[in-house]
Amino acid sequence: MDIENMNINKKVLLLAIYKKEEDETLIDVIKKMDNTKVFTLKEGKKYLKELRKEQLVLDDYLTMMGIVKAKEVELEFKI
Secondary structure (H helix, E strand, C coil): CCHHHCCHHHHHHHHHHHHCCCCCCHHHHHHHHHHCCCCCHHHHHHHHHHHHHCCCEECCEECHHHHHHHHHHHHHHHC
16 A cells, blocks of 8 residues: 555554554554544544555554554655
8 A cells, every 4th residue: 555545544543553652552542533633433443444454453553564654654744
């Protein structure tokens, strides 16, 4: 998956997962996004499902490919 074609909310979620605290779960991250009105809980779960389908997330962690994509997103947001 090319990050240029990725939905902005999925990029934000991917980066949030990359930056999450050690004791946080993926649902905690999605709830944070919901609380800050980035997207709803339902949308967050849908984006997480898509990230899993794209093999960027496995269980509660980013895959190696997910880490690489998250770093690309981080660079994109810094520019």
